[in-house]
Amino acid sequence: LSALGAIFLLFRVGLEVRSSELMKVGGTATLVACSGVIVPFLMGWGILLLWGSPSNEAIFVGASMVATSVGITAQVLSAKGLLHAVSSQIILAAAVIDDVLGLLVLAVVSSLTHGKLNVLELALTAAFAVGFTVIVAKWGTHAMGRVVPHVDKNLRVGEAQFALAMSLLFALSLAAVYIGVAAIVGAFLAGMALAESTGTRVRDLAHGVSELLVPFFLAGIGLHVSLSAFSTPRNALLAVVILLAAVVSKFVGCGLGALGLGKADALRIGVGMIPRGEVGMVVAQMGLGFGIISQNVYGVVVFMSVATTIIAPPLIKLTFRGLMKSPEAEEPE
Numbered sequence: 001l002s003a004l005g006a007i008f009l010l011f012r013v014g015l016e017v018r019s020s021e022l023m024k025v026g027g028t029a030t031l032v033a034c035s036g037v038i039v040p041f042l043m044g045w046g047i048l049l050l051w052g053s054p055s056n057e058a059i060f061v062g063a064s065m066v067a068t069s070v071g072i073t074a075q076v077l078s079a080k081g082l083l084h085a086v087s088s089q090i091i092l093a094a095a096v097i098d099d100v101l102g103l104l105v106l107a108v109v110s111s112l113t114h115g116k117l118n119v120l121e122l123a124l125t126a127a128f129a130v131g132f133t134v135i136v137a138k139w140g141t142h143a144m145g146r147v148v149p150h151v152d153k154n155l156r157v158g159e160a161q162f163a164l165a166m167s168l169l170f171a172l173s174l175a176a177v178y179i180g181v182a183a184i185v186g187a188f189l190a191g192m193a194l195a196e197s198t199g200t201r202v203r204d205l206a207h208g209v210s211e212l213l214v215p216f217f218l219a220g221i222g223l224h225v226s227l228s229a230f231s232t233p234r235n236a237l238l239a240v241v242i243l244l245a246a247v248v249s250k251f252v253g254c255g256l257g258a259l260g261l262g263k264a265d266a267l268r269i270g271v272g273m274i275p276r277g278e279v280g281m282v283v284a285q286m287g288l289g290f291g292i293i294s295q296n297v298y299g300v301v302v303f304m305s306v307a308t309t310i311i312a313p314p315l316i317k318l319t320f321r322g323l324m325k326s327p328e329a330e331e332p333e
Contacts, residue, residue, distance in 0.1 A: 002220025003183065005213035006071050010184040011169050012210045013074040013092070014191020015203055016083045019141045022093050022192065025086065029093035032257035036094065036273050037101045039253030040065040043245045048297075051238060057297060060287035063109045064280040064301045065246050067102030070095035071184065071217065072275045072309050076316045085323050087265045090258060091272040092188070096137075098273070099185050100129045106283060107180075110290075128179045133189065136172065140193030144168075148197040161198050162205045168194065222306075231296060239300045246304050247311065250274045268319045275312040280305035 022029075045062030049055070070092065077088045107122050151164045169190045176186030194202065230236040255270030284301035287293035293301070 001213060001216035002223075003217075005210070005215070005217030005220070006184050007169070007173055007187040008206065008210040008213050009071055009075055009217060010188040011191040012203075012206050013078055013083065014188040014193075015195050015198070015206060016078065017089070017092060017192050018195055019137050019192050021084075021089055022137065025090045025093055028258060028261065029090050030097055032090060032094040032254045032269055032273070033097035033101055035257040036068065036098060036250055036254035037066050037105065039256075040246065040249035041105065043249040044242065047241060047245055053297065054292075056292045057287070057294070059109050060283065060293050061242070061297065061301060063102075063105050064283035064287075065242075065249065065276065065304070066098075066105050067276070067280070067283075068095045068098045068250065068273045069275050069280075069305075069309065070188075072312055073272045073316060075214065076313050077272075077320070080317070080320065082320055082323055085320070086261070087258075087268040087272070087320075087323075090261075090265075090269055094254065094257075094269070094273065096133060096185055096188065099181050100126075100133060104129070106286075110286065125180055129181050132175065132179050133181070133185065136189040136193060140189060141196050144193045145197045148194070159201070159205065161202050165190075165194055165198060165202050165206065227299075231299070235296050235300065238297075239303045242300050242304045243307050246276060246308050247274055250308075264322065268316075268323075271312065271315045271319045274315065275309045276305040280308075 041062040043062075044065040045058045048058035048061045053061075073091060073095070074083075077083050077085075077091070082088050083092075104122070104126055107125055111122070148161060148164065151160050155163065157163050169187055172186035172190040172193075173183040174186070176189075177183050191206075230239065250273045251270040253270075254273040255266045258266040258269040261269075281302055284293060284298050284305075287301075288295070288298045
């Protein structure tokens with residue numbers, strides 16, 4: 001239910017975003033995503049090395065700090081009617097690119113810690129992930145513009161457009177998982193592909209389903225809270241240091257990538273990219289399974305993932321406060 005909540009949340013956000021608008025900010029979003037991957041990785045890796053941890057454990061902690069989980073940010077921006085602001089578009093585009101880069105970092109880290117780096121396999125993974133994202137983002141809207149009228153006319157079911165939307169949502173989510181990126185990336189791309197060809201009825205129905213499931217997503221985050229991060233004073237200090245590094249690294253890394261837009265937008269984008277959510281937990285779980293990360297450090301990473309997710313909403317509301325009264329940031333009727 002928690003996973004479905006995240007999928008429907010990103011699908012609903014995708015329905016409000018036009019691919020043409022997202023493509024316009026692609027260059028800035030790529031710069032934001034790249035700097036937002038490099039800075040957190042180096043900080044996480046460096047802190048664990050200074051703490052006296054083994055090199056492999058330090059690399060996994062660095063990798064766990066890389067990928068942004070855009071679910072919480074998307075929820076806040078959607079609730080405030082800010083999805084059409086330029087900074088919001090960049091956050092959403094950068095988060096998708098971020099997820100692809102995070103996948104590649106994880107693949108490299110996993111290979112290195114096992115003593116073998118399969119370059120061909122890594123190149124194929126990168127090609128599939130990038131190809132899937134670019135193809136759906138660039139041509140998905142055009143394809144659905146042709147398909148939807150035919151479905152509306154020929155499919156003999158109630159709510160034909162919504163039936164098509166659900167089919168596309170789960171098909172692209174599944175495809176994303178098989179390719180190696182998160183299911184929520186497929187869900188977001190499905191929503192974006194349908195944004196210009198479906199009516200308000202599909203949006204209303206999707207909103208109703210997400211209203212039911214999103215609380216499970218939020219509860220799922222809470223269920224991962226573990227107090228093992230505070231088992232000893234030394235570990236508690238490490239948890240606080242890693243949390244501060246996670247916040248500062250994304251804020252500085254992504255903010256620097258967006259500095260060309262002006263300080264206000266750079267500030268908003270830096271804050272919007274802070275949440276790690278389930279992505280950091282998945283990396284930590286892998287490290288624990290491989291026997292590379294200790295139980296204590298696993299607790300620290302989970303605490304960092306949850307805490308950044310909780311910290312982000314009030315900071316987003318604070319930095320986007322000036323846009324909330326701006327007519328260009330409001331959602332159309």
